[in-house]
Amino acid sequence: MNDNLKKRVLITGAILNSDASSKDTFRHLNAILRNAVLESVTFEIYSPLDTMHFKGNDFEKYERAINILQGTNVVIAEMSNLSTGQGMELQEAVHLNIPILVIAKTGSKISSLVKGCRNVKDIIYYDNLYDIQDRIYKFIDEELK
Numbered sequence: 001m002n003d004n005l006k007k008r009v010l011i012t013g014a015i016l017n018s019d020a021s022s023k024d025t026f027r028h029l030n031a032i033l034r035n036a037v038l039e040s041v042t043f044e045i046y047s048p049l050d051t052m053h054f055k056g057n058d059f060e061k062y063e064r065a066i067n068i069l070q071g072t073n074v075v076i077a078e079m080s081n082l083s084t085g086q087g088m089e090l091q092e093a094v095h096l097n098i099p100i101l102v103i104a105k106t107g108s109k110i111s112s113l114v115k116g117c118r119n120v121k122d123i124i125y126y127d128n129l130y131d132i133q134d135r136i137y138k139f140i141d142e143e144l145k
Contacts, residue, residue, distance in 0.1 A: 007073040011047035014083035074143045080105040101139045
């Protein structure tokens with residue numbers, strides 16, 4: 001395997017009606033991932049924060065999302081809020097055989113279709129994202145080897 005091979009981590013989540021706390025969640029996830037130290041792996045991060053700043057039309061937004069997924073190695077799906085667009089991204093990840101980690105705030109409802117998906121490697125509920133960062137690192141480390 002090539003040392004320091006660059007990998008891609010995609011964070012998905014509801015953005016259409018995102019409030020300040022949702023944006024903070026994505027900022028915290030980005031920070032957690034930027035601080036990850038993994039042997040022989042560097043990675044780039046795409047998140048809903050990037051999507052919010054993209055100014056294309058609906059077709060361009062769809063094409064961008066699919067193109068990002070095609071180069072993605074792992075998906076972290078923040079599922080505290082419902083999102084049909086996120087569901088489409090996750091189904092495409094399944095078609096591309098990309099491993100998925102689902103995270104959600106304690107008390108969130110996760111669909112049985114997501115729970116039963118073969119690509120979902122773990123579902124982690126949290127009160128504070130920083131309390132689960134070691135489990136996020138473990139998932140990334142195991143899946144990016």
